[in-house]
Amino acid sequence: MSIDATDRRIISATQGGLPLAPEPYAEVARWLGLTEAEVLARLTAMQAAGVIRRIALAPNHYALGLTANGMSVWDVDDTQAETLGAQVGALSFVSHCYLRPRALPDWPYNLFAMIHGHSRAEVEGLRGQIAALLGPACRGQDILYSTRILKKTGLRLTDREG
Amino acid sequence: MRRTPLATGALDATDRAILNALQTGFPLQPHPFAVAGAALGLDEATLIARIAALRDIGAITRFGPFFDAEAMGGAFCLCAMAVPADQFDRVAALVNAHAEVAHNYERSHALNMWFVLACEQPRDIAVVAQAIEAETGLPVLLFPKQKEFFIGFRVQA
Numbered sequence: 363m364s365i366d367a368t369d370r371r372i373i374s375a376t377q378g379g380l381p382l383a384p385e386p387y388a389e390v391a392r393w394l395g396l397t398e399a400e401v402l403a404r405l406t407a408m409q410a411a412g413v414i415r416r417i418a419l420a421p422n423h424y425a426l427g428l429t430a431n432g433m434s435v436w437d438v439d440d441t442q443a444e445t446l447g448a449q450v451g452a453l454s455f456v457s458h459c460y461l462r463p464r465a466l467p468d469w470p471y472n473l474f475a476m477i478h479g480h481s482r483a484e485v486e487g488l489r490g491q492i493a494a495l496l497g498p499a500c501r502g503q504d505i506l507y508s509t510r511i512l513k514k515t516g517l518r519l520t521d522r523e524g
Numbered sequence: 525m526r527r528t529p530l531a532t533g534a535l536d537a538t539d540r541a542i543l544n545a546l547q548t549g550f551p552l553q554p555h556p557f558a559v560a561g562a563a564l565g566l567d568e569a570t571l572i573a574r575i576a577a578l579r580d581i582g583a584i585t586r587f588g589p590f591f592d593a594e595a596m597g598g599a600f601c602l603c604a605m606a607v608p609a610d611q612f613d614r615v616a617a618l619v620n621a622h623a624e625v626a627h628n629y630e631r632s633h634a635l636n637m638w639f640v641l642a643c644e645q646p647r648d649i650a651v652v653a654q655a656i657e658a659e660t661g662l663p664v665l666l667f668p669k670q671k672e673f674f675i676g677f678r679v680q681a
């Protein structure tokens with residue numbers, strides 16, 4: 363799907379969040395000089411195409427006690443990596459899961475899974491669950507904990523035409 | 525963004541039900557709060573007030589559409605560097621000075637600096653990585669996403 367200038371205006375208007383009003387899409391439409399029907403149709407099309415992954419509420423996992431997280435990394439047999447990666451990504455405690463290229467010899471890992479828990483000990487236990495799931499297809503593993511945030515900015519779409 | 529847990533008792537059962545239910549999706553309909561509220565036994569005004577209160581206490585980071593940045597035309601790449609301890613702050617400053625560096629974490633590994641490049645065009649990734657290598661004198665390893673498994677994360681409230 364290619365998104366057009368109007369889609370970009372809708373994205374720009376809603377990437378900070380939907381208004382907490384009884385008719386939030388009508389409100390967005392008013393901001394942009396569009397009709398509610400057009401905003402709904404465009405959001406629906408973007409969601410169907412995957413440009414919008416979901417419209418939802420994101421809990422603050424720190425506020426809810428999930429204060430520990432680790433980037434677990436796994437060296438998984440390439441012939442099984444896609445199948446097993448999908449299973450790891452479906453685990454409720456894994457927020458991000460990717461296949462990435464190895465950087466041999468320093469970096470033998472091709473599957474990355476961010477694990478969230480209430481404590482470092484819980485994260486280590488959950489890591490054990492992933493190891494059990496991967497079984498003999500996994501030839502090595504590690505986990506990297508963040509020790510400092512050096513920079514954090516939101517990924518915001520720059521306003522541009524077309 | 526709040527990075528500390530809420531006090532015990534800050535959320536009641538209704539708050540938890542809202543947090544659990546609306547993580548998965550929100551209706552694309554003219555009165556979405558009425559529709560979503562009906563499934564929770566809440567009327568439209570109550571659900572709106574509850575979400576506003578959850579936002580105000582920092583229990584919610586975002587409420588609305590989640591966009592796939594790549595589907596909108598951007599290019600992203602996870603990068604890592606092994607930075608000697610005595611150069612760490614200098615290198616962090618050089619890396620962070622690039623506007624394309626979206627976030628950057630120190631991590632517990634020989635590869636101790638991990639950052640994400642967010643560029644307008646795919647070809648810009650290599651350009652920025654090479655600039656960082658030239659400025660720092662250190663290799664930048666690129667870990668582009670080959671496949672993303674984006675399915676299941678749920679925070680049990």
